[in-house]
Amino acid sequence: MLVERYATLGGVCLNVGCIPSKALLHNAAVIDEARALAAHGISFGEPKIDLDKLRGYKDSVVAKLTGGLAGMARARKVTVVTGLGEFADPHHLSVKTPEGKTQTIRFKQAIIAAGSQSVKLPFLPDDERIVDSTGALQLRSIPKKMLIIGGGIIGLEMGTVYSTLGARLDVVEMLDGLMQGADRDLVKVWQKMNAGRFDNIMLKTKTVGAEARADGIYVSFEGEGAPKEPQRYDLVLQAVGRSPNGKKIGADKAGIAVTERGFIEVDAQMRTNVPHIFAIGDIVGQPMLAHKAVHEGHVAAEVAAGQKSFFDARVIPSVAYTDPEVAWVGLTEDEARKQGVKIEKGLFPWAASGRAIANGRDEGFTKLLFDAETHRIVGGGIVGTHAGDLISEIALAIEMGADMVDIGKTIHPHPTLGESVGMAAEVAEGVCTDLPPQRKK
DSSP states (O other), X not given: XXXXXXXXXXXXXXXXXXXXXXXXXXXXXXXXXXXXXXGGTOOOXXXXXXXXXXHHHHHHHHHHHHHHHHHHHHHTTOOEEESEEEEEETTEEEEEOTTSOEEEEEOSSEEEOOOEEEOOOTTSOOOTTEEOHHHHHTOOOOOSEEEEESOSHHHHHHHHHHHHHTOEEEEEESSSSSSTXXXXXXXXXXXXXXXXXXXXXXXXXXXXXEEEETTEEEEEEEETTOOSSOEEESEEXXXXXXXXXXXXXXXXXXXXXXXXXXXXXXXTTOBOSSTTEEEOGGGGOSOOOHHHHHHHHHHHXXXXXXXXXXXXXXXXXXXXXXXXXXXXXXXXXXXXXXXXOOEEEEXXXXXXXXXXXXXTOOOOEEEEEEETTTOBXXXXXXXXXXXXXXXXXXXXXXXXXXXXXXXHHSOOOSSOXXXXXXXXXXXXXXXXXXXXXXXXX
């Protein structure tokens, strides 16, 4: 039996997150690529944007996937109960249905997958021109001037969409750089390529107030990059993170321990402190990523079914689906420096990649990090088109304990972007013939 508060299955990612945003990002990328083709002698007129049709396309993508999920649930004889669930005790769940009725469900075992929600800044006024990521995906209009509060992946992805459609962007970030978590050399390439989208990138700066007026939202800032006067925006996207829903499901009534921040702690088998209740996804901690949640869900279901299963992934890849994409997995250079880990690096610039040059997109690079003693791969990062598709090979290499020879001697098809992974391993080993001679170590 599955309890879901929304009318369709799929959770945040499928309904109001990863999938609809990628549908919009795909269209934005096609628009940007069409414009870039003018330099190759192929010119198109400026695109005519029909927001109703664009929203319809995005919604059709979501509908196709949610419909597929519903079909799979039926095929597996899963009973779906629509409503808001809350624990009544360690073996009962109380569900409030959309019709206002209450249904009590008795269970032997349970898996909590209640997810998270966007953090809302308390000082921002309640105004339809101030949105979170879900509101931004509704694409009500194309603003002339847009503010993104928070320089993380979600805000920058949505900013890419709105910018391509015609908006000018400002972004404000409390920390000293955008896209925290990724190595700075990866982000630097993205930032150089996207400088034209932004009027202002305000780092080490806080948003401290906002006022809704008839002609726009006037926002005040404090900090190193703050303008002196409030700035006017047609749309404000607050993308300052997500908070887990651990305190919204009556967990205490079931005896489930919840942290002050709302996370539910679990062991390697995804068990909570109540042995017959499991938890997965955003609600159990960082990183809040759908692909992590899926693997946790597999473990929880297998353990509940009596199998000996554990969540023992060495690494979890991260991807920013901006243009260019930024992807990384395992240890970063920044983390290696902070932890005092000695590494050897292999970096292959896409300016030496035949496929990247042919694509007209050779701004990126592929970087692999190896343990200096064992020579086994410990991390890697890619910036460039399709980086998110390429990072999986690096994740697999780390899981398998591959070294630079294993990766470099694996024959990659030519000409592809993927062969940059093999080339980067050759660079680390000092045997890459696709670059000028390297200094001997």
